[in-house]
Every structure is written in structure tokens, then in C-alpha cells.
Amino acid sequence: MALCCSLSNEVPEHPVVSPVSGSVFERRLIEKYIADNGVDPINGKEITVDQLIEIKAPPIVKPKVPSATSIPAVLKSLQDEWDAVMLNSFTLRQQLQTARQELSHALYQHDAACRVIARLHKEVSTAREALATLKPHTGYTAVTAPSVATSAEAGGIAAQPIEAAGLTPEIISQLQDKATVLTQERKRRGKTMPEGLATAEAVKGYKILASHPALHSASMPGILTMDVHAADTSHILTGGNDRCATVFNKDTEQVVAVLKGHTKKVTKVLYHPEEEVAITASPDATIRVWNITSSSQSAIIRAHDGPVTGLSLHATGEYVLSTSLDQHWAFSDIRVGRLLTKIADTDGNPLTTAQFHPDGLIFGTGTQDSQIKIWDLKEQSNVANFPGHSGPIAALSFSENGYYLATAAEDSCVKLWDLRKLKNFKTIQLDEGYEVKDLCFDQSGTYLAVAGTDVRVYLCKQWETLKTFNDHTALAMGVRFSNHAQSIASVSMDRTLKIYGVE
Numbered sequence: 001m002a003l004c005c006s007l008s009n010e011v012p013e014h015p016v017v018s019p020v021s022g023s024v025f026e027r028r029l030i031e032k033y034i035a036d037n038g039v040d041p042i043n044g045k046e047i048t049v050d051q052l053i054e055i056k057a058p059p060i061v062k063p064k065v066p067s068a069t070s071i072p073a074v075l076k077s078l079q080d081e082w083d084a085v086m087l088n089s090f091t092l093r094q095q096l097q098t099a100r101q102e103l104s105h106a107l108y109q110h111d112a113a114c115r116v117i118a119r120l121h122k123e124v125s126t127a128r129e130a131l132a133t134l135k136p137h138t139g140y141t142a143v144t145a146p147s148v149a150t151s152a153e154a155g156g157i158a159a160q161p162i163e164a165a166g167l168t169p170e171i172i173s174q175l176q177d178k179a180t181v182l183t184q185e186r187k188r189r190g191k192t193m194p195e196g197l198a199t200a201e202a203v204k205g206y207k208i209l210a211s212h213p214a215l216h217s218a219s220m221p222g223i224l225t226m227d228v229h230a231a232d233t234s235h236i237l238t239g240g241n242d243r244c245a246t247v248f249n250k251d252t253e254q255v256v257a258v259l260k261g262h263t264k265k266v267t268k269v270l271y272h273p274e275e276e277v278a279i280t281a282s283p284d285a286t287i288r289v290w291n292i293t294s295s296s297q298s299a300i301i302r303a304h305d306g307p308v309t310g311l312s313l314h315a316t317g318e319y320v321l322s323t324s325l326d327q328h329w330a331f332s333d334i335r336v337g338r339l340l341t342k343i344a345d346t347d348g349n350p351l352t353t354a355q356f357h358p359d360g361l362i363f364g365t366g367t368q369d370s371q372i373k374i375w376d377l378k379e380q381s382n383v384a385n386f387p388g389h390s391g392p393i394a395a396l397s398f399s400e401n402g403y404y405l406a407t408a409a410e411d412s413c414v415k416l417w418d419l420r421k422l423k424n425f426k427t428i429q430l431d432e433g434y435e436v437k438d439l440c441f442d443q444s445g446t447y448l449a450v451a452g453t454d455v456r457v458y459l460c461k462q463w464e465t466l467k468t469f470n471d472h473t474a475l476a477m478g479v480r481f482s483n484h485a486q487s488i489a490s491v492s493m494d495r496t497l498k499i500y501g502v503e
Helices: 027-037 071-133 148-154 169-189 200-204
Strands: 015-017 024-026 142-144 207-212 223-228 235-240 244-249 254-260 268-271 277-281 287-291 296-301 308-313 319-324 328-333 338-344 351-356 362-367 372-376 381-386 393-398 404-409 413-418 423-429 436-441 447-452 455-459 464-469 476-481 487-492 497-501
Touching: 015 027, 024 027, 027 071, 200 455, 200 464, 223 487, 235 268, 244 277, 268 308, 277 308, 308 362, 319 351, 319 362, 328 351, 351 393, 362 393, 362 404, 393 436, 404 436, 404 447, 447 476, 455 487, 464 497
Parallel strands: 142 254, 223 268, 223 476, 308 351, 436 476
Antiparallel strands: 015 024, 207 497, 223 235, 235 244, 244 254, 268 277, 277 287, 287 296, 308 319, 319 328, 328 338, 351 362, 362 372, 372 381, 393 404, 404 413, 413 423, 436 447, 447 455, 455 464, 476 487, 487 497
8 A cells, every 4th residue: 555645645754643643744844844843743732752753665766976066966955855845835725724713713803893883873773863853951842733633622723714714904904004013113213223233344254153054854844934023032943854843042042942743845834923923834735823832733724735834924913824836825823723715826826825915904925926915904905016036936025014015936036026116126146056945134124134045134225245254065945134234144955044144
């Protein structure tokens, strides 16, 4: 039986066997390996040269050892080199096997780590969304609106009657009396500038003071509308894509309440100027009235058959004007959630926005065919039209002086109208492709703010640009002044509320 060396795979001249692994080796090869490594090359266990067992085998007849200068001596040198190559090759094979095992283990660990990271990332995203939607601040309360049927049973929310109640003589008298008082007050205020009003130079120096990104859900990003409490401008009401309205205190940086109930995004919000009452509207065709202090919903007004696109509170604080893509405007009582009157557009066009005149006896509406229409509330009739824009009307705002109306559409310009002469006296041409989403005069009628591609502030009468803010990373959807224009707030599709003012 021929023996074979486990290292060189050749027939050994001096065969020995390892008692540790039981393998056969050429003596000179195994002695060299043990001298270098001190272990059996097959199983890696410790072994010494003395432990090797010599195997008695028939001798192999070889020629005598030649002299160093002979050809056989050269062949002997080549044999030694061959032995060294065999030992090195065996070591490389062992190292390759070990490297493969280590790589397999590392790949398994990497795969397990990736799975853990993915799970943790998902948990972090969920936690951030929960924090953004339900921020645990002092005074925070989340409100979920019950259905109308459930509310009626509970006696907490007024059910919407199908028929309009109509404008009674008492309501018309109330509107007229309020308009008379407001007109007299405006005439007195018009003689002097309001004390404490921010100067044009101060507005030019406005910087960003704060940015609040966590008012609405991160999974449905975008704040679509806003309003500020007239008596306490630290309280800001926002509406978003997440179907919620949020009441935020910018001074304490706390969410006061999150109002949930709409089944679609909240596109219009109003903050009652004297009370902790919020009014919200949505494409779900409902208008909802909220009591912020008690964190409860007090009324659901179902005045329209289509998405509600415009919302404006009457100066009495008792009634709300709304417009819709159903081609109607409606006038409703917010105290009892009752529709008072509903009138169709004279041309049968879907309505896109609405705004009361400061006196409350007339109001403006915008249409999808670029018309601005002025209506008499008492007569419920269209009394004037302002053509000139192209594209659906995006926003309109009456100046506090009662004479000017600012309007914007999809034509990248803002038009100023004189209500006394019923004509356009100024057009502010914006950059090509500029989108206007909101317009707002300050309470004195001195400044006009434009929100859209950026946020801009104009000085009225001169109509010069005082300041441009480019801090939002997406379209600015709403802008409002604080008392005496001491600060400006804006909201955007980038899910942030930003405050500008003097540092």
C-alpha cells in the first residue's frame, strides 16, 4: 500500500504519522511546519516533533547525494523549493477557508444590523409623527368631533336644518347698527396714525425670529391656512393637510389644542376676534365651530354641497360668510349652526374665495373664471364686478380704510381696486410664474402682505416693496400681521410656522 503525504500529496521518503490527527507526513515537511507553527496542520492541535511516529516502509533506492556543483544538487535545491511551495500553498488554503467563514459571519451580522436599523427608523418616524400631532404641552387637548347624529343625541352640537332661515328684520337691523358704529370709528381713526404702529424702516429690518415645524403631522405635510387672534396675537390658528386645526401660542411655544373632526384637509380657518372660538372649513363641505377653551365642537354648518373655498367672519362676531365650488355663497349663524341664506352666483361660476368689507354690509367673492364680485348682504344681490384678472381668483383682502380692495389670481399680479370709483388704480406685477396664495392688510391699512412663492410686505399708497422673506422651502400659504404690525407670521407647505420681527 502506497503512503501519501498530507502536505505535499507525494509518496514520502521518510513517512511519519501524527498521533494527534492520524495523518501521514513527510518527516522533513512536518518538522518544518511544527517548527514554524507548533500545531498539527490538519486539526490545529498542539504537537511536538518527538510525538511523531515513524512508519516502517520499504526503502526507496535513491542515487547518492551529488556534490553541490552537479546537476543532482540543483535538482535537490529545486526539491527544497517545491517543499516550501507546498507548505505555503497549504497555509493559504487554510487561510482562505477561515476568511470565507469570517465573511459569512460578517454578512449575517450586517443583514441583522440593517433589519434593526430599519425597525428603529420606522419607530422614530412614528414617534415624530405622534409628537407633531399630539404634542404633550401644558394645556394641550386633542378634540375629535363626533358625528352629527351622535352630537344631536348628546345635545352638544346643533344639527344643521335643511331650509335656510332667512335674514330677519332683527338680523338686518343688527348688521346695520354695527356698520354705523364701525364707520364712525374708522373716520376717527383715519385722522391720526395708530400709536405704536411699526414704521416702514422697522419693517425693512425684520428678521426671522422663530420657526415652528411640529404643528401638524409629518406624514401629511403642509399648512394650508392660518389666522391670528385679534385681541391676543400670540395665539395663532392653523389648518393643514392632516385634516386638523391647531391652536398655537407663539410666546410660550406651546400647542394649546388640536381640533380633529374634518374628513378632508382644512383649507380655511378663522379665529374669533374677541372669544376663544375657532371656525374651520374643508373640502368635506362642512364648516365647524369650535370652543377652544372647553376643547369642544359647538356646531357643524352644512351650508354647501361642494368643497368650501372661502370663509369670512362678520364684524358682529355672530355670523360667517362662506363660498363653495357649488356656485353659492352662504351666510350662517355660528352660535346655533344655522344657515340663514344661500345665494347662487349670478353667472353660475364656482366661487373660490370670500371676504367681508370692514363695515360688514358688503363683501367680495372670487370666481374660477377670474371675476371679482361685490355683493350687498342686506339685498343679497351683486352690485359690482371687477374684471381684469386671468385664472381663478386666489385671494382678496379689504383695507381697513374701507376704500381699497386687493386681489390676486393665477396671473402673477396683485391688483388694487378703489371701491369708490369701482376701478383698478394699481397693479403690482410680480415675477413670472409667481404664485399668490394669500393677501392681508394690517389693521391700520398701512401695509399689505403677500404670501406665495415668497412672503412680501408692501407700503400702501407708495406700493413699494419693504421686505421680502425667502425662508420657506415651499409655497407660503398664509400670512398675518400682529397688532400694529410689530411682527408677521406666515405658514407654508413646508409644514412650518415662521415669525418675523425685530430681534
